[in-house]
Amino acid sequence: MTHLKNRTLVTVLLLWVAVNGFSVRAATPTLSDGNAAYVSEDYPRALEIYSELIGEGYFSAELFYNTGNAYYRTGDIGKSIWAYEKALRIDPSNEDIQSNLAFVNNQAIDQIDNSKPGVGTWLQSVLFFPKVNFWSWTSLGFSLLFALSLILYFSAKTSRKKSLGLLLGGLFGGCTLFSAITAHQHKLFITEHNQGIIVADDVHVKVSPVEKSKDSFTLNSGSKVQLLGGNDEWMQIEINGNTGWVKLSKVWMI
């Protein structure tokens, strides 16, 4: 009986070790692990960790920024630009990202100016500089204030209090609407893939999505393009009014 108990205990222990060991191997590395690899100048390892995190669906401005650095250190300008562009989507006013993106862009073969300065770009940088959920929480706060203003308005006994309730209700209602719309736009800005970066050199942009189709023009690594749509193999792109098709593997979506 004692012998049987000992065997059971050993079995349980072995199982625990096996499961624990497996879980240690399967654990996702952290951003700190990648950073540590980068600091120790093991750029391929850093890139591997960052890429794994991105593959798992994680994102943050820091993750993409560091990924951009790692790509740059491994000599991949196009993917480096892609990562900085992704980082800039999450934190458009980050100077480090802007600086490195400008620096790496200068080293790209194609120097195509397809920036679109305007009110929209300015608004993006102004409104989307806070953390990703800032506007969502702000809209909730304004919603609460709006509700309190409504209560004040309907429960007020004097016309003065009613006017105050109405004024505050209008103000907070407008703020709720504005912050909710901004939150929606911010989410779209981060998650919508309407632009892409060419990640290979000498990419022949085709007239139609067929391998034998004629070349329309050629792009090189780092060129930023608008994505118009596509299928499982090809993506239709547009750059400064020129459109064409490229292989899906040659363009990474921002």
Place this chain on the structure above:
Amino acid sequence: MRIGFAISLVLLGICSSAQNIYIEVSKDEVSVNESFTYSIIAHKKCEIIAPDFESFKVFGPNYSESYQSNNYGGSMQSQQTFTYTYTLKPTAAGIYTIKSAKLQCGKKAGGESSEEVKITVTTGSQSTVEKAGVAEFYLTLESSNSSVMQGEAFTLSLKFYSRKQPSSIEGYENGIADGLWRQDLRKPEDPYEMSRENIKGTSYYVVELRKELCIPLRAGKISIGPSYASLVFQEDIFNQYRQDGHSNGLEIEVLTLPKDKPDDFNGLVGSFELNDNVDRQRVSAGQAVEVNISITGYGNLNAFDPPKMELPPSFKWQEPTYKEELKNTSRGVEGTVEYTFSFTPTIEGEYRIEPYHFSYYDLPAGEIKHKTTKELLIAVDPREGGGVLVEKAGSNEISSQQTDIRFINESESLLLQEDDLFFGTVAYVVGLASPILLSVLFVLFRFRRENKSENERLSERQRTAKKIAIRAFVTVNKLLSEGGEKEALKTLHTALQQFFMVKLNLSLSEISLQRISSGLKNKGASEGSISAFEVLWKNLESAQFAPVGSENLAPLVASAGQIISKINEELI
């Protein structure tokens, strides 16, 4: 429709039906460059051999056919006419004979020939001189200079002379001239000014139809063809007639410019001044500098080539902006042209920019002159905030130079996933909507409470009447324990009154034993409950007049509670 000086020369007796070919010319005396028509008319459809038109510029021929049928004394005679019309323009003065045209029918040698035509070509001035003081109407074309330098401005003036006062000017056409830049000095909206002049004893109305600024583009003789004008005159009160004609032609001698021209001579002729101005000569790297270069004067200023500045490679620059204030005058194109250069030094240092210079032929001095701007020294300080500026390849952008990328961000930031984006989640929607919904519910509840009917209020009061009464009994018991029998009795009585007022919807004045009993009966209370109530009520009334101890009052309170509870259950 233009009515020309249709001098139809029927050179061969056109009445002679035997003649199958003859010539018609619109004029037999013309000026140099003045057009006239030469028509070969044939009555047989045979081959026409036109003569050589030496000394004439030839345009055409234009071909036409006509058919004519006549009845002479009952017999029909028909005739076909074939016409070849040439437009001829003499190139030099003299008397010219245009040889016969031939009509060749079949392969037979010979054929019919027309007569030769003699054309007298005068220089324009010669014919004008002959007309002056004699003709009813004539046109003159005059030049301010008969000999000019290449690029030197002169004027042409087209005038008409008429003995009668014209009522209107129908139109005019300039004579052709090659190698001449021409601009009308008269604005279209300017009215024509009419004056009177006495020419060789004859009084003429004179109008300057056109005054042109001309600048010769090449050296040598430039022929200016006669100009054409058409004017309308009032014959009487109802009728008008038209007169048109050509002016004389002109020849201008254009002299070549001196051969030893400097390299920076671009053909400017006139009188010019060069001015330059720089907004600042000490800047920080990245700051723009503006340089203005302006040329003022008169002459062929329209031929001025934009100035060029030789800038150091580290300077970024833009195409110069151009501004002009020019007008055409009899001295040429007169005014100022101004170029503004904007450039941005990107690297600190001292820079010397070569002056801009050009040469031109100075008309008043009669020699080539040289103009130059001041030498430009630009001191470029380091960029504010330090660093060096570099240009971005293929563009004029300036960016801060980095030798390497900035280091990674090592902060322990929170990694997000798409689910972490709060917007659009159920929690977000609930969080956003719930305060608003709750406030709306609150408002509705309040609204409903404020707008309850009397029956609803009564029902509510009736529902809570027992609770209020029981609460009062607790107070009564407390008063009894404290020795306040009188107060307790009063409170108990009041509580019962309140209970029945609410339950039976009675006013205080209506409260009495009979009224309550009948009310309880009507509302469906049992006989036992009614009897118990009546005993209780009487006991309470008697207790008010006879002092009762707390030991007797306590059972009364307890029975009151039971009776009220029972009645409350029984009442509908």
